[in-house]
Amino acid sequence: MIKVRRARPADIPLIARGQKELNRYHRRYEAGFYAPAPAASKEFEAYLAERLGDPDFLALAAEDGPAIAGYALAWVERRPPLYNKRRVGYLSHIYIDEAHRRSGLGTRLYARVEAWFRTKKVDFIQTRAHVRNRSTLKTFRRWGFKDLSLTFSKEIKRR
Numbered sequence: 001m002i003k004v005r006r007a008r009p010a011d012i013p014l015i016a017r018g019q020k021e022l023n024r025y026h027r028r029y030e031a032g033f034y035a036p037a038p039a040a041s042k043e044f045e046a047y048l049a050e051r052l053g054d055p056d057f058l059a060l061a062a063e064d065g066p067a068i069a070g071y072a073l074a075w076v077e078r079r080p081p082l083y084n085k086r087r088v089g090y091l092s093h094i095y096i097d098e099a100h101r102r103s104g105l106g107t108r109l110y111a112r113v114e115a116w117f118r119t120k121k122v123d124f125i126q127t128r129a130h131v132r133n134r135s136t137l138k139t140f141r142r143w144g145f146k147d148l149s150l151t152f153s154k155e156i157k158r159r
Helices: 009-026 040-051 105-119 134-142
Strands: 003-006 057-064 067-078 087-096 124-126
Touching: 003 105, 009 040, 009 057, 009 067, 009 087, 040 057, 057 105, 067 105, 087 105
Parallel strands: 087 124
Antiparallel strands: 003 057, 057 067, 067 087
Protein backbone atom coordinates (compact mmCIF):
# COMPACT_ATOMS: atom_id res chain seq x y z
CA MET A 1 0.00 0.00 0.00
CA ILE A 2 1.36 3.39 -0.98
CA LYS A 3 1.46 5.86 1.88
CA VAL A 4 0.99 9.59 1.17
CA ARG A 5 2.80 11.68 3.76
CA ARG A 6 4.65 14.94 4.18
CA ALA A 7 8.03 14.88 2.50
CA ARG A 8 11.11 14.66 4.70
CA PRO A 9 14.62 15.96 4.03
CA ALA A 10 15.71 12.42 3.14
CA ASP A 11 13.11 12.41 0.31
CA ILE A 12 14.63 15.42 -1.44
CA PRO A 13 16.98 13.51 -3.80
CA LEU A 14 14.14 11.15 -4.77
CA ILE A 15 11.77 14.06 -5.44
CA ALA A 16 14.51 15.79 -7.46
CA ARG A 17 14.83 12.64 -9.57
CA GLY A 18 11.08 12.76 -10.23
CA GLN A 19 11.33 16.46 -11.06
CA LYS A 20 14.00 15.69 -13.62
CA GLU A 21 11.65 13.18 -15.25
CA LEU A 22 8.74 15.64 -15.12
CA ASN A 23 10.90 18.28 -16.76
CA ARG A 24 11.88 15.83 -19.50
CA TYR A 25 8.16 15.16 -20.09
CA HIS A 26 7.34 18.87 -20.34
CA ARG A 27 10.10 19.48 -22.88
CA ARG A 28 7.99 17.50 -25.36
CA TYR A 29 5.64 20.46 -25.38
CA GLU A 30 8.08 23.36 -25.31
CA ALA A 31 11.75 22.43 -25.28
CA GLY A 32 13.17 25.92 -24.85
CA PHE A 33 10.85 26.99 -22.04
CA TYR A 34 11.43 23.82 -20.01
CA ALA A 35 15.16 23.46 -20.71
CA PRO A 36 16.84 22.69 -17.37
CA ALA A 37 19.51 24.88 -15.82
CA PRO A 38 23.03 23.38 -15.81
CA ALA A 39 22.81 22.60 -12.08
CA ALA A 40 19.03 22.04 -12.00
CA SER A 41 18.97 18.99 -9.71
CA LYS A 42 21.35 20.44 -7.14
CA GLU A 43 19.59 23.83 -7.13
CA PHE A 44 16.16 22.18 -6.91
CA GLU A 45 17.32 20.09 -3.95
CA ALA A 46 18.58 23.25 -2.19
CA TYR A 47 15.27 24.99 -2.94
CA LEU A 48 13.29 22.11 -1.43
CA ALA A 49 15.54 21.92 1.63
CA GLU A 50 14.93 25.61 2.26
CA ARG A 51 11.17 25.46 1.66
CA LEU A 52 10.38 22.34 3.72
CA GLY A 53 10.35 24.41 6.93
CA ASP A 54 8.00 27.07 5.53
CA PRO A 55 4.51 26.74 7.08
CA ASP A 56 2.94 27.99 3.82
CA PHE A 57 4.70 25.33 1.72
CA LEU A 58 3.60 21.71 1.35
CA ALA A 59 5.63 18.86 -0.09
CA LEU A 60 3.97 15.46 -0.13
CA ALA A 61 5.64 12.16 -0.93
CA ALA A 62 3.87 9.00 -2.05
CA GLU A 63 5.98 6.31 -0.44
CA ASP A 64 6.12 2.85 -1.99
CA GLY A 65 8.58 0.95 0.17
CA PRO A 66 11.98 2.64 -0.13
CA ALA A 67 10.94 4.46 -3.33
CA ILE A 68 8.92 7.60 -3.95
CA ALA A 69 6.12 6.77 -6.42
CA GLY A 70 5.10 10.40 -6.74
CA TYR A 71 5.03 13.77 -5.07
CA ALA A 72 3.14 17.05 -4.92
CA LEU A 73 4.34 20.58 -4.21
CA ALA A 74 2.07 23.45 -3.25
CA TRP A 75 2.13 26.74 -1.40
CA VAL A 76 0.04 29.69 -0.32
CA GLU A 77 0.42 32.99 -2.12
CA ARG A 78 -1.05 36.37 -1.30
CA ARG A 79 -2.54 38.56 -4.00
CA PRO A 80 -2.24 42.36 -3.88
CA PRO A 81 -4.82 44.30 -1.85
CA LEU A 82 -6.67 45.11 -5.06
CA TYR A 83 -8.71 41.95 -4.64
CA ASN A 84 -11.30 40.89 -2.11
CA LYS A 85 -10.07 37.28 -2.20
CA ARG A 86 -6.35 37.35 -1.57
CA ARG A 87 -5.25 33.94 -0.33
CA VAL A 88 -4.40 31.67 -3.24
CA GLY A 89 -3.35 28.06 -3.01
CA TYR A 90 -0.87 27.34 -5.79
CA LEU A 91 -0.50 23.74 -6.91
CA SER A 92 2.93 23.69 -8.50
CA HIS A 93 3.68 20.02 -9.19
CA ILE A 94 2.06 16.64 -9.11
CA TYR A 95 4.29 13.88 -10.41
CA ILE A 96 3.56 10.16 -10.54
CA ASP A 97 6.22 7.74 -11.76
CA GLU A 98 5.33 5.72 -14.81
CA ALA A 99 4.73 2.45 -12.93
CA HIS A 100 2.05 4.07 -10.74
CA ARG A 101 0.16 6.16 -13.28
CA ARG A 102 -3.56 5.54 -13.75
CA SER A 103 -3.74 4.08 -10.23
CA GLY A 104 -5.57 7.00 -8.60
CA LEU A 105 -2.39 8.12 -6.83
CA GLY A 106 -2.46 11.58 -8.45
CA THR A 107 -6.03 12.06 -7.21
CA ARG A 108 -4.97 10.96 -3.71
CA LEU A 109 -2.12 13.46 -3.70
CA TYR A 110 -4.39 16.22 -4.99
CA ALA A 111 -7.02 15.47 -2.33
CA ARG A 112 -4.36 15.88 0.38
CA VAL A 113 -3.19 19.15 -1.18
CA GLU A 114 -6.74 20.50 -1.32
CA ALA A 115 -7.38 19.47 2.30
CA TRP A 116 -4.21 21.31 3.34
CA PHE A 117 -5.32 24.41 1.42
CA ARG A 118 -8.62 24.31 3.32
CA THR A 119 -6.72 24.38 6.64
CA LYS A 120 -4.79 27.37 5.28
CA LYS A 121 -8.09 29.11 4.50
CA VAL A 122 -7.25 29.85 0.88
CA ASP A 123 -9.94 31.47 -1.24
CA PHE A 124 -9.18 29.47 -4.39
CA ILE A 125 -6.58 27.19 -5.93
CA GLN A 126 -4.59 27.88 -9.07
CA THR A 127 -2.37 25.65 -11.16
CA ARG A 128 -0.95 25.58 -14.68
CA ALA A 129 -0.72 23.06 -17.47
CA HIS A 130 0.66 23.31 -20.95
CA VAL A 131 -2.14 24.02 -23.42
CA ARG A 132 -1.24 20.90 -25.48
CA ASN A 133 -1.04 18.58 -22.44
CA ARG A 134 -4.55 17.23 -22.94
CA SER A 135 -4.38 14.50 -20.29
CA THR A 136 -3.40 16.97 -17.57
CA LEU A 137 -6.03 19.48 -18.69
CA LYS A 138 -8.65 16.73 -18.54
CA THR A 139 -7.48 15.70 -15.06
CA PHE A 140 -7.60 19.25 -13.68
CA ARG A 141 -11.09 19.76 -15.09
CA ARG A 142 -12.19 16.46 -13.52
CA TRP A 143 -10.87 17.76 -10.18
CA GLY A 144 -13.14 20.83 -10.53
CA PHE A 145 -10.74 23.38 -12.02
CA LYS A 146 -12.13 25.79 -14.59
CA ASP A 147 -10.28 27.39 -17.47
CA LEU A 148 -9.47 30.93 -16.32
CA SER A 149 -6.82 32.43 -18.55
CA LEU A 150 -4.05 31.65 -20.97
CA THR A 151 -0.42 32.30 -20.16
CA PHE A 152 1.45 33.65 -23.15
CA SER A 153 5.17 33.11 -23.61
CA LYS A 154 7.63 34.56 -26.07
CA GLU A 155 11.31 33.70 -26.09
CA ILE A 156 13.66 36.65 -26.44
CA LYS A 157 16.69 35.79 -28.51
CA ARG A 158 19.83 37.32 -27.08
CA ARG A 159 22.21 38.95 -29.52
